[in-house]
Amino acid sequence: MEALKRFFPYFRYLKYVWGRFALGLIFGVLFSLSSGLGLPIMAETVFPILFGNTENAPKWLCRIVETYFANDVSGGFLLLCSFGIPATILIRVLSGWANGYYMNYAGISVVQQLQKDVFSKIQDIPFAFFKKSQTGEIIASVLNYPNEIRRVVVDMSNDIIKQPLTLIAAVSFLIYKSFTSESFSMAFIGVLTVPILIFPIRQIAKYLSKRSKQLVAVGETLNSLVIETVQSPMEVRAFNLEKRQKARFSQLLDTFFTFTIKSVRSSLMISPSIEFISSVGFGIALYLGVKNGMQQEEFFALFIALYMAYGPIKRLGQMHGLLRQLEGPLTRLESILNFEDNLKAGVKSKAIVKEIPDKIEGEIEFVNVSFSYEKGEAVFENLNFKIEKGKVFALSGKSGVGKSTLVNLILRFYEPTRGHILLDGENLAHFDPKEIRQKIAYVPQMPLLFNDSLMENIRIGNPNASDRDVIKAAKEANALEFIENSPNGFATIIGEKGSTLSGGQRQRIAIARALLKDSPILIFDEATSALDENNRDVFYEWIKKCKDKSIIIIDHTKSAQDFPREWINLKF
C-alpha cells in the first residue's frame, strides 16, 4: 500500500480522460464476461437441449423451446443457437477491441499530460537543477518515465480494484465457513500460512526497488553518453575518442544488462514463491481437514475459495513487485516535479513582487554583493558599483574571475548570497525575473541558435518584429551581407545550434537578435570574440550611437579597451 501511495498524485492525470477510461474498464468487464461466461454458459444450458439431453437443461429454457419452437430443436432454435456462437464471439472481440482502444487512449493521454507538466516544469526550474542533473536524466524524465507511470495509473487500475475485492470475498467466505463447521475451521489453520507469503514478496520487492534505482542511473548515463557523442562528433574524432566512447558505451550496456537480468530473475520469482507456499498451506489444510472429518463437498468449497484467494494474492504480489520496480523512475520524476528552489532563484514571496514599470531608466547598482555557487567558495565579495543610464560599462578581468557570473545575477539566473542589486533604485529581487529579462537584451558567451531560418532566429529577440525590423537589425549587426549570400537569404535554415554558420556569423546573428529587442539594458558577454576587426568596429560604432541605454560589455579586445566610456576592471 505504501508503495502504491506514492503513485496517487499521478492518478489525477486521469481526470482529462476519465470518461474514456471508464468506458475502457466497462468494456474490459464485458470482455471477461463474454469470454469467461458466454460460451461456458451456452455449453451448459443450450447444448443439452440441442443434443436431446433435456434433463440436464435448465427448466426455463425448456419452457421457451416448448412455447416458441413447439419443442422442435432442429429448426429455428438450432439456427438461433448456432448464431449464438458468433454473436457471443462478436461481443467478445468488439469489447476486447474497445477495451484496448479506450485504455490506450487514456494511457497515452496520461503520458502526454505528464510529459507536458515535466517539460514545462523544466522551463521554470532554477539553474541549480541543471547543474545537478545530467542531460540523459532530463531527457529520460520527459520522454521515458511518464510511460512507466502509465503502467500503474492505467494498466494496473483494473487490478487495483478487482484483485483486493476478489481476495476479500474469498477470505470472507473462508472465515464464514470456519465459524459454521469445525473441520473447516481446522482446515482453515492451513490457510493461515498465507501471511507467510508477505515475507518473500517484500524481500523480492525491496531488491527490485534497489535494482530499479541502479537501472535508472545507468540508463541515464547511457543517454548522456549518446547525446554527448552525437552533439560533438568533431571533438570525438579530433581527439581520437571513438574507441573510448565505444568502450564506455558497451561497458555501460553490459552493466545495464546485468542489472536488468537480475531484476527479471527476481521479479519472476514472485509467482512461483506464492504458488509454492500456498500449496504447502493447501497440503496442511487437506491434512487437518480430513483428520477432523471434513466432507468431500466441504473440501471442494475450501478448494475453490482457496483457489480464488490465491489468484489475487499472486497478482497483488506481482503488482507490489512492479510498484517497487518503478520507484527509480518515480523518484526521478518527483525530483523534477517537486524541485524546491534552494538557491532562492525566482520569486521569493508573492508579497514583495512589484510590477516592473513599462519605461525604466536602466540604472543598475550593486550594493555589497557577494556570491558563491558552492557554499564557502565566493566568486566575489562586497562588490559595489553603479551603471548609469546611457553609460557603457566595460568589464574585463582574468578568465574565471566572475564576469559572466555578475551578469547572471543581473538576469536573476542566480541570487546574490549577500547584498542586493538595485534597478532604478528598487531591489531587483522585488520584481518578477521574467519581467526583468524582458527589459534586458542579452548575448551570452555561447549564444544558442535554433534549427530554423535566419529570419526566425533573429526574430527571437522580439517575436512581434516585422520582417523589415529584422532586416534592419541584421544590417546593424553587419550580418546582412552574409545572410543575403546564403542560399535562401533570410529563409535559409541554419541547422541544429546554427551548425552551418561560422563562429563569427553565429555571433552576429546573436547580436542582431539583441539589437532587435530594443531594450533599455544591453548585455554583451564576449559577444564579439569571434568577430574580425572590421565587424567589431561596426559593432562598437553602433554602441557609440546608443545614447539612452545602459550597456554592459565583457570584452578583452583592444576595441573594448579603447572605448572611451566608463570602465570597470573586475579583479579579485
Ligand SMILES: Nc1ncnc2c1ncn2[C@@H]1O[C@H](COP(=O)(O)OP(=O)(O)OP(=O)(O)O)[C@@H](O)[C@H]1O
Ligand atoms: N554553474 C556554476 N556552478 C559552479 N561554479 C561555477 C558555475 N559557473 C561558473 N562557475 C565558477 O565561477 C567562477 C566564475 O565563472 P565565470 O563564468 O563568471 O567567469 P568569467 O569571468 O566569465 O570567465 P571567462 O572570461 O572565462 O568567461 C569560475 O571559477 C567558475 O569555475
Ligand SMILES: [Mg+2]
Ligand atoms: Mg564568462
